[in-house]
Amino acid sequence: MSSIKCKQNGEHDFVFVGVAYLTKELDEFELAKTEARAVTGVLASHPNSTDVHISSLSLTFHGQELLADTSLELNSGRRYGLIGLNGTGKSMLLSAIGHREIPIPEHIDIYHLTREMAPSEKTALQCVMEVDEQRIMLEKEAERLAHEDSECEKLMELYERLEELDADKAEVRASRILHGLGFTAAMQQKKLKDFSGGWRMRVALARALFIKPFMLLLDEPTNHLDLDACVWLEEELSSFKRILVLISHSQDFLNGVCTNIIHLHQRKLKYYTVRTFEELEENQMKRFNWEQDQITHMKVHETPCGRTFSLHRINSSENLEFGIDLDTRVALVGPNGAGKSTLLKLLMGELLPTDGMIRKHSHVKIGRYHQHLTEQLELDLSPLEYMLKCFPDIKEKEEMRKIIGRYGLTGKQQVSPIRNLSDGQKCRVCFAWLASQNPHMLFLDEPTNHLDIETIDALGDAINEFDGGMMLVSHDFRLIQQVAQEIWVCENQTITKWKRDILAYKEHLKSKIEKQTHDI
Template sequence: MASYVDILKSEFPQIDSELFDYITGVLDSGGADFEDAEEVFEAVGGFLQEVSADAKNEDDIRDICLQMFNCLQLNNCHGRQQQVLLDAPVQLSQINAHATEIKDVQGIWMMKRPQNTTVDAKKLEKAEAKLKAKHERRNEKDSQKSSTPVVLEEASASQSSSKKEGRVDQSGKNRSYDIRIENFDVSFGERVLLQGADLSLSFGRRYGLIGRNGLGKTTLLKMLSSRSLRVPAHITILHVEQEVEGDHTKALDSVLQSDTVREELLSEERALNTRINSGTADGTESVRLSEIYAKLEEIEADKAPARASVILAGLGFTPRMQQQTTKEFSGGWRMRLALARALFARPDLLLLDEPTNMLDVRAILWLENYLQTWASTILVVSHDRNFLNAVVTDIVHLHTQRLDSYRGDYENFIKTKEDRLKNQQREYEAQLQYRQHIQVFIDRFRYNANRAAQVQSKLKLLEKLPELKPLEKETEVMLRFPDNFEKLSPPILQLDEVEFYYSLDQRLFTGLNLSADLDSRICIVGENGAGKTTVLKLLMGELTPINGVRQAHRNLKIGYFSQHHVDQLDLNVCSVELLANKFPGRPEEEYRHQLGRYGITGELATRPVASLSGGQKSRVAFAQMTMPCPNFYILDEPTNHLDMETIEALAKALNKFKGGVVLVSHDERLIRLVCRELWVCESGRVGRVDGGFDEYKHILHEQFRKEGYL
């Protein structure tokens, strides 16, 4: 088949060489971008009509453009685009350096034409500009398609406040450490999270902030810590949300540095002593030094290292770890370090967001005991029911864009809430019945002249009645793990005398024995770093034992939930696309139905995964994990970020599931509801605890007493 060059020479033998070079340059550079023959005609058709010796009409020119377009397509398909071998490499840096001198360069192949050409120069420049603009639009469009960044919505807050409050706060006369924020709104993008809400925090009390996933608990903490909601300026706030930055600072020193008052006093003391010892003092240094020593004694600065060490030890840092630099720790341990810094600094308002997510059972029990004697105010978001019962004195319930406060722990909240809802329902039904009774009277005597005054009185009475709305019941969370598979005969999954280590000087396990079948409900507990996740990976076959044997049924199909599940999700797509990419070829309704099983419905399913809350991302991960219908689940910290209702639903779903379950968890509620066996991972072994979770807690409390933490 003839090339477009042959077609040009054949159809237009008298074509100007300048124009010939121009047209072939256009077709060479833009050949892959032309979508149809019409675009070829728009680019070069006008010039071809001008130079046509036999005065071809427009239809003839279009036919020629179609022939050239077909040639271009054929070349593109077979990868035989015309190439030019250069005599020497082009030094683009030199071209760029001399760009100001080369005035005539407008592009790699677009150049100004000499004035003696037979082509209309203005028309040529217009065509070049049009083609260049088209290339820019297409490149911009392609760039957007290939890497469209996810633009996350931002949170905002607004509140009503009086000028008097502002003046008192600015004057420094307000010395109260109670916090009261009235009539405020919080939004996330276009979604209203709180509207006309009130929040009261009395100094010295410990508040648990609870509510369903995605309603705005974390956003509210951020609005408080950033002071987007007005908190008196003299109240210090510390929000534990980001891990400590890794550097050469030792863990213990990092905690000590969080007490800025102590650090400033010690720094000033060193500077004054230097001046006194060097003989440059003017006499006032001694007086100031005495004041500093008095303040250091007042804040018990000499006891600070011991107090910091106790906090670190309670959170799992051994004496050796306390001397390690912060850059040596993983993200999880740096988050513990951030928590330790906050506990040591003792702010007036401590904001904690899911603090138990980063902790093992031992550290959680220590933190519960430590916070029970906390002197200032705490506002904590937590899904751990037992943690809330042990720590908080009040509950703040976020629902239906408002905040309701309850005195007492979580169990008391459940009881009080049920009683309050029953009373509201009775009040609503009684008023509804009373309204209906009055309405019957009005309807009966509406047209009776003798009763007109009474009807008017009844109408006014109806208008004055407060309008009560029916209770909005929260939808029940439902999770379901499909179990349409055949029963497998034992043995299903077991480890026999397994030995494993990552390096010869880091032997994790020796003589590891563990067996599970389709009836198993096993929970593995232990301190962070003891090897719990390694045990799970040995069970799954992701790690190969150094010695010993892993045996698995040939029809075993494992579903794995990682504690870092968010890292495994594509945050740039919506949940429906996520499943479609992972399991292609199914109708969209099937993906939506699968997500719906885990509470990701309607608009949630079409929002970018990056914009979902932590709990909603966990539900998407559950939907992805269960879609292939495994007959055995291995779950590593599945409750992280889930609200309490979803944890209850997860427990019910696991109990109904007909396959086997092995999980690592620190959530006491889930362990008690689901697990029939408790195994402790420590000192290179995994051993069963016959007394279950109660016996395990008793063992830990005894350890705390011996170590002096209780």
């Protein structure tokens, strides 16, 4: 628990003291970001209202203005998708709300999911169900409101939430949420210290869904999920009844969950219903396609001839036999742990098969993108310095600037330390590095994490224009639909070809989830 003070400007000057309920104390990095951030704004809604309206909102970070004199409008019962280009300040805004640097009334509790649960001796189920702090807070707030206004709409909400946290119902509900996020009954009883960071992030997400705060803030919650869990989460969040603010770069996921879109553009917050925003996107896409039709593309790309890979029996239980070549455009789908990333590592030669063999063309050059590639960047170097170091044959800085600029990093971003870039901008450095290797085949393992929607669309276009082969692991249904010609399902220690498209596979997952829910 931490208290954060926020002084407002103008004739409504006052000091706002809020309470932020966090999964654990701010680490040194988060504290440094908080200290470098300045936020001003005025509460424009009634202090006891279930809606939150902030006027004259401005936000700066290290002196850079990210929001300027705009309005934040969050209404009860609405689910907002917060979108905008990488580096414009989406995560920064969410963090400022979560830390109550914006004057949000104390009776509106906030859960900002920022990190995985810390390793401990507690089981996953115990961690989700530990809500004593929230229950005490809700009881105190209900008592306060009952004295002020016994018919207040917020009071009814509090009573409803206290009932949801009732001990008699808690275990069943917590178990259902964990099951939906991929935890078997045995995994729910497993100690948290025995889980990887990705699975502990799922526990944190399950806890957020279990608590059902009045304001839930989620920053790219699908990053650690497989397609099955993404579909379940989409269904779960689509019925969230309070205030949800969601950053996601999966347009398919946003369309399935959100009622409204907040577009952070040119330091202002612009509001749309989902339908209106879809119509704007459709019109922009029509114009883009028309412009592309006017351009003639000619590309010369040297590639080795013939089949690039053939693979026979990874082990005696999967009994696989298949080949991939420069015409291959396949998406690997299936639950986490089924072996999708392992298969890519086998093809790369990072792992050896326990049985059978992998035959690879001697001259093929493979470019592999994976979720941890940004961790290999040298954070003290700028993107320009890093790329010049990686590719010493390119001597001229201006030539390298043009190369990096193609991936959306321009001007000051190219010469700033990589550590100061947003996660999405770091990913763009990785794509510039990957493309500069001129690979014949691309292995892409969750390439959309941290990318904005516009960049994901550009990635889809680039993949479609790429002359070589491509294998994709992604939880983004829209990207898969854009680029994959085949769908391979990796499940139950084997791989089978899905005979229909990815949207049919999504409907298949929905049906499976409904059946499992009914059985429970």
